[in-house]
Amino acid sequence: VIVSTFLLFNYGELETNPINLWVNENSNVFQEKQYYDEHFGPFYRTEQIFVVNETGPVMSYDTMKWWFEVEHHITNNLISDEKISFQDICFKPNGDACVIESYSQYFHGILPDESTWEYELQTCSDTPVMCLPDFQQPLKKNMLFSSDDVLNSNAFVVTLLLDNHTQSANLWEEKLETYLLNITVPEGLRLSFNTEISIERELKGNNDILIICISYFMMFFYASWALKRKWGENRLLLGLTGILIILSSLICASGILSFFSIKSTLIIAEVIPFLILAIGIDNIFLITNEFDRVSAVYKKYTIDQRIILAVQRIAPSIFISMVAQCGCFFIASVVSMPAVHNFALYSAVALLCNFVLQLTTYISILSLYEKKYGVTSLPDEVDDQSNSRIFNGYFNLISKKRKLLGVFASWSLLSLVFIPMIKLGLDQKMAIPQDSYLIDYFNDVYEYLKVGPPVYFVVKDLDLTKKENQKELCGKFTTCNKNSLANVFEMERERSTITEPLANWYDDFMTFLNPELDTCCRVKKGTTETCPPEFSPRLCETCFKDKDWDYDMTGFPEGNDFMKYFKIWIESPSDPCPLGGKAPYSHAVSYNDSTIISSVFRSAHKPLTNQQDFIDAYIDADRVASSFDNLDVFAYSPIYIYFAQYKGMIELTLKLLSSAILFVFITSTLLFGSLSTAAALSLTIIMILIDIGGLMKLFKIDLNAVSLVNLVICVGLSVEFCIHITRAFTMIPKGIKNDRDSRIRHAMLTVGKSVFTGITITKLIGVSILAFAQSQIFQVFYFRMWLALIFVAAIHALIFLPVLLSMIGGTAYIDNLANENTVSSR
Numbered sequence: 001v002i003v004s005t006f007l008l009f010n011y012g013e014l015e016t017n018p019i020n021l022w023v024n025e026n027s028n029v030f031q032e033k034q035y036y037d038e039h040f041g042p043f044y045r046t047e048q049i050f051v052v053n054e055t056g057p058v059m060s061y062d063t064m065k066w067w068f069e070v071e072h073h074i075t076n077n078l079i080s081d082e083k084i085s086f087q088d089i090c091f092k093p094n095g096d097a098c099v100i101e102s103y104s105q106y107f108h109g110i111l112p113d114e115s116t117w118e119y120e121l122q123t124c125s126d127t128p129v130m131c132l133p134d135f136q137q138p139l140k141k142n143m144l145f146s147s148d149d150v151l152n153s154n155a156f157v158v159t160l161l162l163d164n165h166t167q168s169a170n171l172w173e174e175k176l177e178t179y180l181l182n183i184t185v186p187e188g189l190r191l192s193f194n195t196e197i198s199i200e201r202e203l204k205g206n207n208d209i210l211i212i213c214i215s216y217f218m219m220f221f222y223a224s225w226a227l228k229r230k231w232g233e234n235r236l237l238l239g240l241t242g243i244l245i246i247l248s249s250l251i252c253a254s255g256i257l258s259f260f261s262i263k264s265t266l267i268i269a270e271v272i273p274f275l276i277l278a279i280g281i282d283n284i285f286l287i288t289n290e291f292d293r294v295s296a297v298y299k300k301y302t303i304d305q306r307i308i309l310a311v312q313r314i315a316p317s318i319f320i321s322m323v324a325q326c327g328c329f330f331i332a333s334v335v336s337m338p339a340v341h342n343f344a345l346y347s348a349v350a351l352l353c354n355f356v357l358q359l360t361t362y363i364s365i366l367s368l369y370e371k372k373y374g375v376t377s378l379p380d381e382v383d384d385q386s387n388s389r390i391f392n393g394y395f396n397l398i399s400k401k402r403k404l405l406g407v408f409a410s411w412s413l414l415s416l417v418f419i420p421m422i423k424l425g426l427d428q429k430m431a432i433p434q435d436s437y438l439i440d441y442f443n444d445v446y447e448y449l450k451v452g453p454p455v456y457f458v459v460k461d462l463d464l465t466k467k468e469n470q471k472e473l474c475g476k477f478t479t480c481n482k483n484s485l486a487n488v489f490e491m492e493r494e495r496s497t498i499t500e501p502l503a504n505w506y507d508d509f510m511t512f513l514n515p516e517l518d519t520c521c522r523v524k525k526g527t528t529e530t531c532p533p534e535f536s537p538r539l540c541e542t543c544f545k546d547k548d549w550d551y552d553m554t555g556f557p558e559g560n561d562f563m564k565y566f567k568i569w570i571e572s573p574s575d576p577c578p579l580g581g582k583a584p585y586s587h588a589v590s591y592n593d594s595t596i597i598s599s600v601f602r603s604a605h606k607p608l609t610n611q612q613d614f615i616d617a618y619i620d621a622d623r624v625a626s627s628f629d630n631l632d633v634f635a636y637s638p639i640y641i642y643f644a645q646y647k648g649m650i651e652l653t654l655k656l657l658s659s660a661i662l663f664v665f666i667t668s669t670l671l672f673g674s675l676s677t678a679a680a681l682s683l684t685i686i687m688i689l690i691d692i693g694g695l696m697k698l699f700k701i702d703l704n705a706v707s708l709v710n711l712v713i714c715v716g717l718s719v720e721f722c723i724h725i726t727r728a729f730t731m732i733p734k735g736i737k738n739d740r741d742s743r744i745r746h747a748m749l750t751v752g753k754s755v756f757t758g759i760t761i762t763k764l765i766g767v768s769i770l771a772f773a774q775s776q777i778f779q780v781f782y783f784r785m786w787l788a789l790i791f792v793a794a795i796h797a798l799i800f801l802p803v804l805l806s807m808i809g810g811t812a813y814i815d816n817l818a819n820e821n822t823v824s825s826r
Helices: 002-009 018-022 028-040 061-077 103-107 117-126 167-181 198-205 209-226 236-259 266-297 303-332 338-373 389-398 401-421 438-448 485-492 505-512 559-570 611-625 640-672 675-698 705-730 740-772 776-808 820-825
Strands: 045-052 155-162 190-194 454-460 522-524 540-542 589-591 596-604 632-636
Touching: 018 338, 018 640, 028 454, 028 596, 028 632, 028 640, 045 167, 045 438, 061 103, 061 155, 061 167, 103 117, 155 167, 155 438, 167 190, 167 198, 190 198, 190 438, 198 438, 209 236, 209 266, 209 740, 236 266, 236 338, 266 303, 266 338, 266 705, 266 740, 266 776, 303 338, 303 640, 303 705, 338 705, 389 401, 389 740, 389 776, 401 675, 401 776, 454 485, 454 611, 485 596, 485 611, 505 559, 505 596, 559 589, 611 632, 611 640, 640 675, 640 705, 675 705, 675 776, 705 740, 705 776, 740 776
Parallel strands: none
Antiparallel strands: 045 155, 045 190, 454 596, 454 632, 522 540, 589 596
């Protein structure tokens, strides 16, 4: 079976596209991205560079001279192995000049004179329309400098846009990355940058496989030592077998799900081995310890008889735990977000495979091992721990029931105060190594970038050849609808994160037709042929010369005339008429010969400096787009696809965890036959989750898809901590008193040690290695969060749950397979 699934595993795929991790293909935000790409082309690739002086103004003539040389080399001389240059793959809205958003373009890349550079730079940044770059779009100073006082800015920003999405662009970006990493920067300056491929390359380099291997080796050595017999004999083979079975369950799960085309992810590949190791090794301890306990009491039984008896005793507890944990993960798999959905499926199937292999393969190997290496005679004395100092102190502690309940209740109430303070988001810096060059870049974005991400409002299926529909979009004219697109956005600029004026192509188009603007819509005199820009004004006349045109929209073209003049406008450059549509709007309107299919209205958010800002920006844009009753419109920005998940994250988290706990309650009620016992178990898990929530705030762990998966894991691992004690409390051997205190004493003496050594300690060993992981995602969301889980779950399972069961625990059932004498063997 393992070999067969391994063959299937080889056909599995690893999902590395971040978009496919956070949104489902059927989600609105994904469909909107697809629509935008199909009608306006994929969003251009962005290369961004910061040059920073942290102690004073970044601008000086020497700095300017150095940067002009660097920029010229990048945009003209930097050649990839395919002989591709920036000029071959850059974004050219006019068809000839590349978009280079840099202050150098105020001067068309030609170094100004040393005596006048300050005046010219200040003048151009104050009135950018007077210093248009070759691509004919004004460069506002907030796009280029960290301050409105450009001469005293601490940083300048350069952005290069690529309009090529093939391997050629990747290869050129690799050359750019290498060049910038090795560039010599003038003293006192610092350079940071990001290319389109940077994050993916850094993520691939952020490999924590070594950490996983070390964790497995440490678990092997601990298991081999902890599984030793009471008289000191180590069982290395059993420890190794346990680890190999866990690895085999991972292979089986991957093979099965690969067969159904369910892709793995980097998080799945690096986290599930820890999860299955943490749960799987627990069962190895439970099975082996139960066999040792049975062997100590039933010395005359054959090994096969002891194995059967041990399995009969412990398998129901392991089965209940498996059902509860798999159920939690299968519930989580209903979430459409692929990162959560796939993780939950891989976890559930891996746990199921682990359960089957442990109760078949491991049992078989344990039987063979004991037959070959087992001792022929067992010691007559059994280590009686029921009266040991440690256990007496422990039972004395949990006898203080009301005080302990007060402490735990106060802890949970305090945690409830902190839970609403948990922030949403996942900082990109956490996903990359802490020594990555991108850390400086992200810090500079938050510190020095004074323009927010663009937002595009896409209007679909609106027949703009009709004037009543035109009034739904316009803003410059007196008869525009009060709640038109442009008017609503003007109001939104005062109260939302969308602050930039709306680039309204319709307003510019109609103003372009104004006959008083003799440099705009021109035709050759006496004809309908468009006048080229270089033609003398004496040879041309305005195309609306003899037509009505007024700000109340009188005379505005409709029907076929609308498309006739639109085609003139969309091909007109920005020089001599800045209202020409080719440069700013050639990629903003999707049309055919008879109508406008859809169009884009561009704005931008305020500078966004943290994750909550990005989330608020998406929520604002989505709210605005949904407010138009008469328009089919949606908001698009390349960042939205990563932040759409947070719109319903809190509700999703509550529903998911509530469903998981409800499933645990129903399952435990059916399997234990007691509502009160199931309620005690479920209440303990709820309190663990509440306390984990409080620690998330204290440990600065934000709520996102990664931590949501972890919270689902928390439910599963909490079940693992608590379920065995609960069953031992419910199923008691003959001879044990049927009062709650005696039953909880029996439960803690029989399985309490396994919960501590086989569950708590094993998890601590596995998690402690994560402190040395390269990425903060591992350090924060797995080391800190799992460490908190182990600490909280262990305390609740070993102290709070016994107290609660001793007070409200339900009916006990006699376990005919057990014997009261076996209690002492624990």
